[in-house]
Amino acid sequence: MQMQQQQTPVDNGVxxxxxxxxxxxxRDAPAAAQFTWRAECEWMGGVHSRSTVRGFYGLGEEQAHxxxxxxxxxxxxxxxxxxxxxxxxxIVLSALASCLSAGVASVAQNRGIQLHSxxxxxxxxxxxxxxxxxxxxxxNGFSAVRVNFDINADASQDEIxxxxxxxxxxxxxxxIITNPGNVKVTVx
Amino acid sequence: MQMQQQQTPVDNGVxxxxxxxxxxxxRDAPAAAQFTWRAECEWMGGVHSRSTVRGFYGLGEEQAHxxxxxxxxxxxxxxxxxxxxxxxxxIVLSALASCLSAGVASVAQNRGIQLHSxxxxxxxxxxxxxxxxxxxxxxNGFSAVRVNFDINADASQDEIxxxxxxxxxxxxxxxIITNPGNVKVTVx
Numbered sequence: 001m002q003m004q005q006q007q008t009p010v011d012n013g014v015x016x017x018x019x020x021x022x023x024x025x026x027r028d029a030p031a032a033a034q035f036t037w038r039a040e041c042e043w044m045g046g047v048h049s050r051s052t053v054r055g056f057y058g059l060g061e062e063q064a065h066x067x068x069x070x071x072x073x074x075x076x077x078x079x080x081x082x083x084x085x086x087x088x089x090x091i092v093l094s095a096l097a098s099c100l101s102a103g104v105a106s107v108a109q110n111r112g113i114q115l116h117s118x119x120x121x122x123x124x125x126x127x128x129x130x131x132x133x134x135x136x137x138x139x140n141g142f143s144a145v146r147v148n149f150d151i152n153a154d155a156s157q158d159e160i161x162x163x164x165x166x167x168x169x170x171x172x173x174x175x176i177i178t179n180p181g182n183v184k185v186t187v188x
Numbered sequence: 189m190q191m192q193q194q195q196t197p198v199d200n201g202v203x204x205x206x207x208x209x210x211x212x213x214x215r216d217a218p219a220a221a222q223f224t225w226r227a228e229c230e231w232m233g234g235v236h237s238r239s240t241v242r243g244f245y246g247l248g249e250e251q252a253h254x255x256x257x258x259x260x261x262x263x264x265x266x267x268x269x270x271x272x273x274x275x276x277x278x279i280v281l282s283a284l285a286s287c288l289s290a291g292v293a294s295v296a297q298n299r300g301i302q303l304h305s306x307x308x309x310x311x312x313x314x315x316x317x318x319x320x321x322x323x324x325x326x327x328n329g330f331s332a333v334r335v336n337f338d339i340n341a342d343a344s345q346d347e348i349x350x351x352x353x354x355x356x357x358x359x360x361x362x363x364i365i366t367n368p369g370n371v372k373v374t375v376x
Binding site: 012013014015018019022023026027030033034035036037038039040041042043045046047048049051053056058059063065066067069071072073074075076077078079080081082083085086087088089090091092093094095096097098099100101102104105106115117118119120121122123124125126127128129130131132133134139140141142143144145146147148149150151157160161164165168170171172173174175176177178179180181182183184185186187188 | 309348
């Protein structure tokens, strides 16, 4: 309630109070913290597909998004395809960048750091001998991924680096890419 | 050149001849098989961000997509956010489904199997105690991912199951999620 704080409120658009409140409520309600995220994907011909995201399970019940989201994926003409969407691996890179950026905004808000701009560039190296089946010793996915942040904020370089570091520690997609995951594929 | 083959050409929209030709050319040109995929991500306020995909490096030089693709990511209102896009983890599920679906179309084409429809549903379980920082022993990402395919094709159930299985073996995103990856994050 000090005048100084009222004159310079930090607002990154993240409702940290609501998130901190949810954390306290969920601490005593572990079942409500069990989420299942979903997507449905429909083949559009060739290697073009369209995924739709409508809702998820969490907080003990089915949840709906306010809107329905679609993501088109395809391969580029360099792979003799129709380029009706980004490739699936580019979409993964997008998800990584957006997850870390959301973390940067949330951590900065929690630390009272005003952000002015956040830009991330992401690169993933891939030897396509893997997906082409030329060399069984080459993995299909990325051999290395690099994310670089360019952040303009009312904070020192060290404080900005610490925000980015904390964002990594809480990032779902960073974890999904860096650690092994259990994926089961079935045919109905 | 048999009349029967001309009457019932299998066409899943995948140019397998071009892909097989590329494989043979790249077999003798390992440097051309080194790709770098990219995305740029811009913070839009709150936990909303927009990723843009324009081009990539491969075949020994910079490559452009025919079009520019964007993917918006956000969190839903259940997380006190503005729901301007799917969440990053839902986008990862979309990428997994689209990568496997592209593989199904390609493998089916190569095996002479006509597809009529391919639908995939993907689910990822997550205990949000991880991302909320309630329990350091809970991982941030998915504890389990399930993909189920519903495929209508001119083939037996066993043949369809074999196509899906082969798609997994060559899927970049399946590899990225199931195996550990090297991600380096920097601040410029």
